[in-house]
Amino acid sequence: MSEFLEFRNVSKRFGAIQAVDGVSLGIKKGEFFSLLGPSGCGKTTMLRLAAGFEYPDTGQVILDGADITDLSPNKRKVNTIFQSYALFPHLNVWENIAFGLRVAKRSKRDIETEVEAMLRLIRMGDQAGKKPDQLSGGQKQRVAIARALINKPQVLLLDEPLAALDLKLRQRMLIELDMIHDQVGITFLYVTHDQGEAMSLSDRIAVMDSGRIEQVGSPAEIYETPRTSFVAAFIGDTNFLEGEVTGLVESEYCQVKIADIPGVICFNDKSMKPGNPVYLSIRPEKIHISRDRPEESRLRNIVPAVVEDMIYLGSTTKYWVRTHGLRVQVLRQHFRFFLDEKPIRWNDDVWIWWHGDDGFMLDRYRAVDEHLVALPPRKVGEPEDNNEKP
Template sequence: MAGGAVSIRGVDKYFGDFHVLKNINLEIKENEFFSILGPSGCGKTTLLRIIAGLEDVDSGDVLLDGKSIVHLPPNKRPVNTIFQNYALFPHLTVYENIAFPLRLKKLPEHEIKERVGWLLNLVRLEEHAKKKPHQLSGGQKQRVSLARALANEPRVLLLDEPVSALDAKLRQELLIELDNLHDKVGITFIYVTHDQAEAISISDHVAVMNNGEVVQYGTPFEIYESPANSFVATFIGETNLMKGDVVDLLSENYVVVEFPLLGQIICYRDKPVSVGETVLVTLRPEKIRITHNKPTFTDSTPVNLLHGRVDEAIYMGYQTKYFVRTDEGYILRVYKQHASYLLDEKIIQWKDEVFLFWNPDDSFIVEVERG
């Protein structure tokens, strides 16, 4: 199979007076695993349906390998869609569900048998070929849907929240299978989800949507480590989002920001700012180090250092979430990862006095309030 490159150019869509999609522009490379991520109602499923041909555009164009497909009906587009509700034929066996699109094309029986056999092997359902959908688990049903969608050898596979109906463990298992399947079949996957963990764990690139607009596009690393604004910072993972005033410009790289109930913090100057301007700063909880003893620093690299007391400690096995009230009264979230278990390490607990420190590069400006 060969994947196709999809271009979304200036797409607008209205439902009545409601502007669902606002000038959407995206370039999705051939063979990549691309995710469209956003909250419910942001327009991501509508965009997927437009690519599939299930919705018309009010303006703009959709191109596949450089050729417009916006006027083609769904059955003429080399695109298949997988929905979260499986959409299997209940009266047909697994084998016949997968064979259905091939029979519509009137392929010879030996060709159908060979292709369905290959697909059953691909999704690891050979032993379930004669079962009906009601005899399968949720994960198995979704694998049947995947196999059936791949039967026609589409150039693009559209996946509309395909694992949302499964429990947490099954979701993780199917995500890994999807990633492996993508590597094996080599076609373009466009995956719609509201779950940021899903999107950043399996995607080559991610488009984050909000209120009908693409607010950031990039690799999962770029989206998580360098959010474009406060919405992305809070929607992708967890963060400490703090508002303060710029009081000093240390250099072209760093500024000093004064925060209420927190004091002065050195922040990375990734946006042009001036003294007196109000800014929003993001700081991921896992970037903050927490210790019982005051740390010492041997070089001149600037470091942010605070003292406080643990207000709450939530042990989660692989990490502990701390809510630390600083001396000034601000509560910071701090996540300590448990990479190893040290018997001689004094565990930080509720009400302990602690020191917090982090690199100023990890506290950076996401928005500047002007005027």
């Protein structure tokens, strides 16, 4: 399928800030596409370029084969859900939803039937006479969605639509958004800094940083095979271990020396050569932990460690362990509660191990990413000046 909404080499600068830096991106028809990134990464600017609130310095925006780069917002077949909803405070729910049709000078009968249909879709038929400030956050959200969808846009733009809601409501609205997307079947461009939202809703995600796109892919691709250290660090938790390739194993794997751990086996998808400096990224849930030494096996890395901190998280427990001077986080799910099993405690000697395929080698991350790669927290009770950097 060809691209439906397309950014071609788009750049936008605000004063000294390069908000969007030569981005090319294609979104397919009917897709739920997310732009994910930290605040200030340019994702909202991308959305405003699509809506027509900003015009790019260079590049083009293409919608359904037509160049809409210089078209004003009212002439674009796209509609926006604003983070603050931007409902008109002087109009009630019914009038808010009818706004687009009234401006388009549709007949009274048409407007009435379509607004009623929208009110049914968002299940707010009995609230039609209320003013926005009498509505709850979730209701405002739904009115904003109805107000946009009634114009039958080709693309619906959503600017952090759930950011203002509390956790439970957010989870409910997530499901509702997903249902609405399935029902109306139009293209959604969703901007968020919340990876959970992006992961659970999107067909594809573009991870952005500093006005550039770091990676585009399905949620699983982004999570399982991050292409850059930024993506690995921004999506989920990960351990970054600094090392150097020392040798190749078979054709697909290589050995990495990390601190004074020799020969850590790692999948070599980047065709690294001996001598290359790398970062090894291993997700905490991919690392196993136990008191007993596991069986040796091909491609399995086994390292002794000492438990420094434990954080009980309900369904899982996070362990911070120290091995060869490195602090590593390990996430362990509680499968079953064994009364006779001796639980892992502070200062216990344990073994951690992971499969060679579960680690990813990444180029050394850029200095700007440092703040995202949260340094491992100090051991509880450890004095500040004693903190050594991993």
